[in-house]
Amino acid sequence: MASDGMESYSEASRRRKGMKQTRLSWRMAAGLTATVLALYASPVMAGNEAEVAEHLIELVKIGRGVLSEQMKNINDPAKADKGFTGDYMASQVVERFKKTTKLDLRIPNVVPQANLYLALVQAEKEVVDEAQPIINKPGISFKGFIPALFARRVGEQFYKKSGVRMKLTGIDYRNANNKPDDFEAEVLRMFNDPRHPKGQSYVRNTMVDGKPVLRMMDPEYAGPTCLGCHGSPKGDRDVTGMKKEGWKEGELAGAISVVLPLK
Structure with a gap:
């Protein structure tokens, strides 16, 4: 790597080549699924709904992971x-x-619920595209385009496309949109109980607004990358200007919540 954060010509060339290949791969998938993507809003058939919710959660986690890997690049x-x-x-x-998962979304006709999964991938794509002006703005060392913000915007976009609600929630929420509802607050208390197996998700078929849904919550725990903003000393201001919560590594940080309409 060249000094002062600048890439060498060969490094930049390899990076552009790799990104070009992945762009082509995605565009091929998008072309194959043009018809499928027109069918976003379709309730899930009973029987496989828990697996579908698990896959949606996995897609969000993967997207956040990709963004996390890019934070140094974004904030350069x-x-x-x-x-x-x-x-x-x-x-x-x-x-x-x-x-x-062994599911190839580039071949959607062989993946059950591919339309729903691709709607979420499309939402992740759109959120990154919409953030391009701030991502590519030079002279700023912290852009504020962090994984939590990404996940919230993806959840909002995905709901518009599919009718499926996804959000990050927790007791120590910072954004009002992440405030737990009664169901979520109950499950968060259960996750925080030392008798609950760490990492075990919770799922229940129930009714919301008179309609059948599956609700799933997947617990998340504070890792090293979380503590820069949410760790100690409690009450100190983090890089975003918010007060730190005093989390410790391994403690319950919150959960990903899914509300999946059922047929």
Whole structure:
């Protein structure tokens, strides 16, 4: 790597080549699924809904992971064009989803509920594309485009496309949109109980607004990357200007919540 945060010609060339290949991969998938993507809003058939919710959660986690890997790049004040686009995000999500689930969204006709999964991938792509002006703005060392913000915007976009609600929630929520409802607050208390197996999700079929839904929550725990903003000393201001919560590594940080309409 060249000094002062600048890439060498060969490094930049390899990065552009890799991103070009992933963009082409995603565009091929998008072309194959044009008809499928027109069918976003379709309730899930009973019987496989828990697996569908698990896969949706996995897609969000993968997207956040891709963004986390890009934080140093995004916040580099010496660079303008970061090369981190929506196409790159989508391609990485599709590729990593295949590795973890063996489901290839580039061949949607053989993947049950591919329309729903691709709607979420599309939402992740759109959120990154919409953030391009701030991502590529030079001279700023912290852009504020963090994984939590990404996940919230993806959840909002995905709901518009599919009618499926997804959000990050927790007792120590910072954004009002992440405030737990009664169901979520109950499950968060259960997750925080030392008798609950760590990492075990919770799922229940219930009714919301008179309609059948599956609700799933997947617990998340504070890792090293969380503590820069949410750790100690409690009450100190983090880089965003918010007060730190005093979390410790391994403690319950919150959960990903899914509300999936059923047929």
